[in-house]
Amino acid sequence: MDHLFEKTIKTTPIYQGKVIDLQVDDVTLPNGKKSKREIVKHPGAVAILPITKEGKLVLVRQYRKALDKVIVEIPAGKLERGEEPDAAARRELEEETGYRSEKLHYLISFYTSPGFADELIHLYECADLEKGQGALDADEFLDVLEVTLEEAEQMIRDQTIYDAKTAFAVQYMKLKEVGRT
């Protein structure tokens, strides 16, 4: 697939942040022309589709500074340095919702914005939730909601749910539901 590849001539670091780094790569395109690629480096993240014993979906409502908006999402968070994705999924679920479960089931991983970022999200399903012992993380500012599949679908229509991983998770839940009937 050499007719698709770009060759890196030079990498220029622009910014090293707490969550992301930015670099600009000078590249040679497959036709020999030169171009530049703006690339955001991200440590990767996990997201969890948590289902209560009553079959409800647990969601978090939070403010997202990048959007200047409050939206509702499945619990998620970035990987700590050296942390395994399944450990991160258990940690984020409990920190954000107070729930825990032994039944953690890996579903899928996907890049969120392959055009400019390398963020990879690992998505897990977590069933038969139990209330954990710990207090919620004091540095997380969020509300925990428990909704039915129908309520989640309505939240997609009215843009209360407004992000890719959560829309994927709701559709996944719907597919399981349809498969069951």
Added chain:
Amino acid sequence: MDHLFEKTIKTTPIYQGKVIDLQVDDVTLPNGKKSKREIVKHPGAVAILPITKEGKLVLVRQYRKALDKVIVEIPAGKLERGEEPDAAARRELEEETGYRSEKLHYLISFYTSPGFADELIHLYECADLEKGQGALDADEFLDVLEVTLEEAEQMIRDQTIYDAKTAFAVQYMKLKEVGRT
């Protein structure tokens, strides 16, 4: 929902690029503490779920510099300045695949990475594709594939399809298929 909001104290522009800009905002958290938010500004994008008259899904295989990988995605591209999403969807479909269609149907919009970026993707379904008149865009380096739903599902399992919007689109197609039977 004042218990969720962050107040901006200062915005520091870091980089203005061809595709993205980076800024760092100093904020006051709901508990009064100070923090910083690294924010990527993006013009927004469209993606298209194109279905041929034979019911096949049209995909593009392309190299993504941010990942240093070739992956397979639904056709997509960023909005040009002042461009309406449905016009962008028609343009990107034809530039990337050579197909066009009068039947453009809006499905959903979602943020891809609300933790650090404001990229919003508008997703359209496009049925009954016709071969367009124009040549493929000479600046696009990609292969066009036509696959069945089953083949697309296999491509998700083996990580040939490895991005959120495409995984969502394949699941959407599956839900329609399940609904039909």
